[in-house]
Amino acid sequence: MSISLRFYNTLTREKTAFTPIDPQNVRMYVCGPTVYDYAHIGNARPAIVFDVLFRLLRHVYGEANVTYARNITDVDDKINARALRDHPGLPLNEAIRLVTEKTETQYHEDVALLGNLKPTVEPRATDTIAEMIEIIEKLIGNGHAYVAKGEVLFDTKSMADYGQLSKRPLDEQQAGARVAVDAHKKNPGDFVLWKLSSHNEPGWESPWGRGRPGWHIECSAMSRRYLGEVFDIHGGGLDLIFPHHENEIAQSRCAHGTDVMANVWMHNGFVQVEGRKMSKSEGNFITIYDLLHTEKFGGRQWPGEVLRLAMLMTHYREPIDFSVKRLEEAERLLAKWPTAEASGAAPCDAVVNALADDLNTVAAVQALHALAQEAHGDPDALAAFAASAAFLGVLPEKTEVDEALASAVDALVALRLEMLKAKNFAEADRIRNELSDKGIQLKDGKDAATGERVTTWEVKR
Secondary structure, X not given: OOOOOEEEEOOOOEEEEOOOOOOOOEEEEEOOOEOOOOOEHHHHHHHHHHHHHHHHHHHHHOHHHEEEEEOEEOOOHHHHHHHHXXXXXXXXXXXXXXXXXXXXXXXXXXXXXXXXXXXXXXXXXXXXXXXXXXXXHHHHHOOOXXXXXXXXXXXXXXXXXXXXXXXXXXXXXXXXXXOOOOOOOXXXXXXXXXXXXXXXXXXXXXXXXXXXXXXHHHHHHHHHHHHOOOEEEEEEEHHHHHHXXXXXXXXXXXXXXXXXXXXXXXXXXXXXXXXXXXXXXXXXXXXXXXXXXXXXXXXXXXXXXXXXXXXXXOOOOOOEEEOHHHHHHXXXXXXXXXXXXXXXXXXXXXXXXXXXXXXXXXXXXXHHHHHHHXXXXXXXXXXXXXXXXXXXXXXXXXXXXXXXXXXXXHHHHHHHHHHHHOOOXXXXXXXXXXXXXXXXXXXXXXXXXXXXXXXXXXEOO
């Protein structure tokens, strides 16, 4: 079956057919986390959305022909502040390393539990400093950047069509959240490419002195290094359109003399919590870790596949009101689906075609649910359902468990059932908690014939 992909392009404000630059080398870049704090559910959305797109591109063009780069921003003033707060007695560079390593590790654990594949490459900003300096030198050399008071700034008025992505006139532009409006700028909208570092700030040697990069130049350098000067798709959250993505485009195009940086720009919608904007001051700041491992939201822990499905039940360009009700709805839907193991069958056409139409995950989930209803008693439909669910990342293949572990778990499950019969609920709960701590999830039910309690178990992802 020939699959035609159509995506909404923020740059053109149109949904058009997707044609890769090279079908043997399809390239996508997505802005990843700034690793100063645990990732929140707003960060979870682009991780899930563009994982689905990655899966779709691999399905259409072949796994070996798709490169997905998602960066790690590990140099940033927020990281410096967190390092000073959490490790005041340590040298700053050592404190920064502790913060970024811990936070990056947790991010990887979190997104894996949400069913995401690993990107093809995951560059770190601090590994790409030389490329940033090279691009900045080009921008100065061709008149698109200037040095003022120790900073290197991009001259926004040097680019005739600056602002195409956000569609905001230059005279309405502001400098952006991470760039102060200072008197040494030629124009209020000019933004920092390089800034000097004090003795107690991280820094690298450059032609302009010891300093560190501005926010936007990092992604221009990392995307060029791994994907080239022009690539197929650039993704991220709606909040990044301006200033971040607008300024990425400006830097990259002016440095390389290209008409575009990426052919297609895709942005996911905002996430709010229980009808309100998420913020720490509102008391509704929820991390992925909170949802998976604590009882902070709804008084319980939530499985990763429930969180993922809850996100996929809304089109990626629409806003999401993340709520306990939404999670419960996703959990009820999952409970109606058969337990199955993917066995190499192809995902069904209805699911693939839905995703091919601008990642319509709502239609894909509906098609998957229809297939689940057919799967009861139909081995072929069950195989197609399992393949399609695994393709969406909501029903992964069953984890293999060695016999010794299985025997030990079975023995503890049997002992717990005896404790329940003896009304020793404290001991029964202790066994459940012990197994949960080891990654084993119990599911209680009743035998259809006898009505007696039965317990099954599975390895949590």
